[in-house]
Amino acid sequence: MADLDLVQDFxxxxxxFQLTGDGTWATCECWVCGxxxxxxxxxxxxxxxxxxxxxxxxxxxxxxCGVHGxxxxxxxxxxxxxxxxxxxxxxxxxxxxxxKPSNKFIMRKQRDFTMVNLNNETNQLKLAYIxxxxxxxxxxxxxxxxxxxxxxxxxIRINNIHQLAYSERxxxxxxxxxxxxxxxxxxxxxxxxxxxxEFTGKRYTQYRIMGKSEKGDTKIYTIPRxxxxxxxxxxxxxxxxxxxxxxxAYLHAGDVGFHHPNSVWAANCGSQYRNTLMHLTRQYGxxxxxxxxxxxxxxxxxxxxxxxxxxxxHMNLVSVQIHYNxxxxxxxxxxxxxxxxxxxLK
Ligand SMILES: [Zn+2]
Numbered sequence: 001m002a003d004l005d006l007v008q009d010f011x012x013x014x015x016x017f018q019l020t021g022d023g024t025w026a027t028c029e030c031w032v033c034g035x036x037x038x039x040x041x042x043x044x045x046x047x048x049x050x051x052x053x054x055x056x057x058x059x060x061x062x063x064x065c066g067v068h069g070x071x072x073x074x075x076x077x078x079x080x081x082x083x084x085x086x087x088x089x090x091x092x093x094x095x096x097x098x099x100k101p102s103n104k105f106i107m108r109k110q111r112d113f114t115m116v117n118l119n120n121e122t123n124q125l126k127l128a129y130i131x132x133x134x135x136x137x138x139x140x141x142x143x144x145x146x147x148x149x150x151x152x153x154x155x156i157r158i159n160n161i162h163q164l165a166y167s168e169r170x171x172x173x174x175x176x177x178x179x180x181x182x183x184x185x186x187x188x189x190x191x192x193x194x195x196x197x198e199f200t201g202k203r204y205t206q207y208r209i210m211g212k213s214e215k216g217d218t219k220i221y222t223i224p225r226x227x228x229x230x231x232x233x234x235x236x237x238x239x240x241x242x243x244x245x246x247x248x249a250y251l252h253a254g255d256v257g258f259h260h261p262n263s264v265w266a267a268n269c270g271s272q273y274r275n276t277l278m279h280l281t282r283q284y285g286x287x288x289x290x291x292x293x294x295x296x297x298x299x300x301x302x303x304x305x306x307x308x309x310x311x312x313x314h315m316n317l318v319s320v321q322i323h324y325n326x327x328x329x330x331x332x333x334x335x336x337x338x339x340x341x342x343x344x345l346k
Contacts, residue, residue, distance in 0.1 A: 244332030253294075
């Protein structure tokens, strides 16, 4: 039987995970229905140590859900697993136990895309916009560290992509007026319209780089960082509404900004805070979380109290800090235009 260590490691990180009895079964939170709201016990029962030739069965005991079946890589993805080796390990296990080939499973993260920011006139203008906005001195090549792609068409060309996600005319507009942020799974280019008149018709356009969009796709922007799950201190999750606000906080917030070790940085870019937060905790297998929200001024504190109520059963919120910028509407600004005002909710 194939070794299942990676799959088991991932399962161990799920909310409310508990081994039962002799360790062959476990319970955890149901990734379909979310489980019981007011219980520390997960509603999902899952085989943790399958016998030779046995698939990993699961069953949710919540009457209104009752989902059951054989654990597949798609289920792991749904729980937030994005490690290719873990997904492949499960695919191989299933192939070995059911005797069917595993080539039907297509991983969502299929390839790493190359980024290129050429030093041409349009890109120079976009770069100047970024630097003015954030008070930075980035060069075109430094933008790669933040997964910022200035030109849609350069990106498509260098990656040999032959199909556009929208009409050519609309893509022309996107290419001219948007700055791209590569999404967490590298399957979307989150295009932020920076024109004064919003020529694309909206602030964010989620551009599917290749293949078809799917309902559960994650379209958030994350600043690349390493997370150490063995670190005894709980991880910090930093969230903002938009990519610029996130970058401003990251670059200019001092000790709680990029200097802070073991922290995740993510921008909703049109998604809901709740979904972004739930996704990140699952993706990284985080149980204890210190939450920082770098808020837009217009979003009132009651909204975040509501957010806490919605997620508190899904993770252990060690602390919750909501930061506002006293000097502007959000954190997408130069350091001199940022004055942090913090409300501690937990
Ligand atoms: Zn369920």
